[in-house]
Amino acid sequence: MFPRKGASGEEVLEELERKTEEDLTFDSGRILGSMCTYPHPLAVEVVRRYIDRNLGDPGLHVGSQRVEKEAVDMLSNLLGLERGYGHIVSGGTEANILAVRAFRNLADVEKPELILPESAHFSFLKASEMLGVKLVWAKLKEDYSVDVRDVESKITDRTIGIVGIAGTTGLGVVDDIPSLSDLAIEHGLPLHVDAAFGGFVIPFAKELGYDIPDFDFRLKGVKSITIDPHKMGMVPIPAGGIIFREKKYLEAISILAPYLAGGRIWQATITGTRPGASALAVWAMIKHLGFEGYKEVVREAMELSRWFAGELKKIPGVYLIREPVLNIVSFGSERLEELEERLKNRGWGISAHRGYVRIVMMPHVKREHLEEFLRDLGEIAAG
Numbered sequence: 001m002f003p004r005k006g007a008s009g010e011e012v013l014e015e016l017e018r019k020t021e022e023d024l025t026f027d028s029g030r031i032l033g034s035m036c037t038y039p040h041p042l043a044v045e046v047v048r049r050y051i052d053r054n055l056g057d058p059g060l061h062v063g064s065q066r067v068e069k070e071a072v073d074m075l076s077n078l079l080g081l082e083r084g085y086g087h088i089v090s091g092g093t094e095a096n097i098l099a100v101r102a103f104r105n106l107a108d109v110e111k112p113e114l115i116l117p118e119s120a121h122f123s124f125l126k127a128s129e130m131l132g133v134k135l136v137w138a139k140l141k142e143d144y145s146v147d148v149r150d151v152e153s154k155i156t157d158r159t160i161g162i163v164g165i166a167g168t169t170g171l172g173v174v175d176d177i178p179s180l181s182d183l184a185i186e187h188g189l190p191l192h193v194d195a196a197f198g199g200f201v202i203p204f205a206k207e208l209g210y211d212i213p214d215f216d217f218r219l220k221g222v223k224s225i226t227i228d229p230h231k232m233g234m235v236p237i238p239a240g241g242i243i244f245r246e247k248k249y250l251e252a253i254s255i256l257a258p259y260l261a262g263g264r265i266w267q268a269t270i271t272g273t274r275p276g277a278s279a280l281a282v283w284a285m286i287k288h289l290g291f292e293g294y295k296e297v298v299r300e301a302m303e304l305s306r307w308f309a310g311e312l313k314k315i316p317g318v319y320l321i322r323e324p325v326l327n328i329v330s331f332g333s334e335r336l337e338e339l340e341e342r343l344k345n346r347g348w349g350i351s352a353h354r355g356y357v358r359i360v361m362m363p364h365v366k367r368e369h370l371e372e373f374l375r376d377l378g379e380i381a382a383g
């Protein structure tokens with residue numbers, strides 16, 4: 001019911017406190033299956049200060065728009081591009097939709113088709129439905145990366161582009177993006193890389209010596225990349241990123257907004273009014289942590305995932321789905337549903353996929369939380 005009379009701020013806050021009591025919080029250490037984490041305090045401060053900035057009307061907030069461009073430039077740079085074109089958006093879903101939209105608009109074919117791995121995130125289903133693009137699924141190999149030969153066999157004259165994934169949602173697997181890039185170039189098709197999760201992991205993990213395929217704009221077939229600061233970037237929700245190699249992709253999805261403060265503005269994002277604070281928080285975090293800072297975050301997460309995978313192997317009745325590539329470890333069991341149920345009953349925030357449970361070593365996940373989880377898992381698996 002819409003209240004006729006308002007309550008005091010204090011009362012409202014108290015009521016909210018009660019209503020959200022059941023929410024799991026990141027600092028409890030119980031959330032093990034999420035790709036989000038507690039945001040960095042500096043990013044929270046930036047959002048608080050600049051909460052009123054609207055990038056939907058950049059003529060009003062000229063400085064914030066410039067900061068967004070700088071954030072896009074820094075992300076492009078991280079991904080191997082001197083200058084990129086894109087936006088800080090609401091998340092990986094919007095970023096993926098924008099990429100598919102750009103490919104479709106530029107291809108201009110009837111009954112457009114997009115080839116993507118069976119492991120792709122469900123955001124592509126939304127893109128497909130909204131944009132009228134048929135999804136053509138490519139098989140996975142035994143190691144759960146996409147079978148590039150199967151991708152090739154599915155190319156037709158209706159194909160508008162190919163998708164590869166750098167950090168799959170369920171297992172954190174990185175597809176063979178170099179081969180996909182070669183294939184894309186050979187057939188004159190654009191390749192989109194969904195690095196929503198991996199974008200803030202792979203560049204740092206590679207420098208730490210982990211053997212992970214190349215995935216970014218250094219591969220010439222790659223025309224767009226999704227990279228989400230609200231996942232491993234430690235920026236508050238909502239903060240996604242879409243970067244295009246060339247301006248034409250952004251232009252292909254730009255709609256004219258003729259009456260705004262800045263005059264005739266071209267808008268490429270799906271959202272109109274959108275939070276400038278998010279873009280500023282992305283900028284602030286990159287400036288604050290720098291490459292070295294993120295590398296340390298990733299170092300801890302990667303080491304923890306290797307250790308955790310080793311410990312899982314010691315528990316009878318539970319098996320690793322595959323050796324971890326990034327900081328995601330997934331395990332299966334003959335009695336998976338029962339295990340999931342009982343772990344959830346013990347207050348663990350886990351993510352149950354078809355056939356396995358996914359644990360994501362986000363910055364809020366510490367060794368002591370995992371030790372406690374392993375004890376519970378061991379008990380449940382034994383009983």
Ligand code: 0PR
Binds near residue numbers: 094165168169197228
């Ligand atoms: N691409 C990939 C590879 C993803 O894993 C995700 C989200 C997206 C795109 C879409 O990103 P947005 O959700 O930002 O639009 N993957 C997570 C998942 O489905 C999203 C998530 C995050 C789920 C936190 C739960 C959670 O607690 O698992």
